[in-house]
Amino acid sequence: MSRFKKSSASAQPGISTASLPDIVFMLLFFFMVVTKLRDSEQKLTVKTPSATELTKLENKSLVNFIMIGRPVKKYQDIYGTKPRIQLGDKIADEEEIPLFLEKHKSSVPEGQQAGITTSLKIDGDVTMGIVSDVKTALRKAGQLKLNYSANKKAE
Numbered sequence: 001m002s003r004f005k006k007s008s009a010s011a012q013p014g015i016s017t018a019s020l021p022d023i024v025f026m027l028l029f030f031f032m033v034v035t036k037l038r039d040s041e042q043k044l045t046v047k048t049p050s051a052t053e054l055t056k057l058e059n060k061s062l063v064n065f066i067m068i069g070r071p072v073k074k075y076q077d078i079y080g081t082k083p084r085i086q087l088g089d090k091i092a093d094e095e096e097i098p099l100f101l102e103k104h105k106s107s108v109p110e111g112q113q114a115g116i117t118t119s120l121k122i123d124g125d126v127t128m129g130i131v132s133d134v135k136t137a138l139r140k141a142g143q144l145k146l147n148y149s150a151n152k153k154a155e
Helices: 020-034 073-079 094-107 110-115 128-140
Strands: 063-071 084-087 090-092 117-122 146-148
Touching: 063 073, 063 094, 063 128, 084 094, 090 094, 094 128, 117 128
Parallel strands: 063 117, 117 146
Antiparallel strands: 063 084, 084 090
C-alpha cells in the first residue's frame, strides 16, 4: 500500500508594517485637505436673545440659516450700519430669498425636501420691520417651517 505524504506547509512571511505610517499620514493629509470647516463668513453682528425652553434641530443638513443684524466693522463701509440680511455667505435683499431657498432645496434629496427648516438668527437689537419682511418673503416662497435661534438662558 502506498502512503500519502502531507506536503509540509511552507511558512509564509508576516505582513510588513513598514509602510503603515506612510498610509496613515497620506489619509491624514487627505482629510485635512478635503474637510471644510466653515460654510460661510459671518458678515453681520448677531447676538441672539436668551430663552429657557429650547429644542435642538435634529438634521442640520435640512436647515437654511438666515441671519439678520448689523454689519461688522469690517463691512460697515460697504453696507452701512442699517440692519441687513445675510443668506449663506453674502448680504442680500428680501427679493433674493426665494432663489436662496431653491438652491438649498436642490441640494437636498427629494425624499427629505419636506423636512427643510429655515432658522432665523436675529440680533436682539433689530427692529421687527425687517424681520416681518423676511417672514413675508419666506411665506411667498412656500417655506412655512421656521425656527428662531436663541441662546440658552443662564440659570
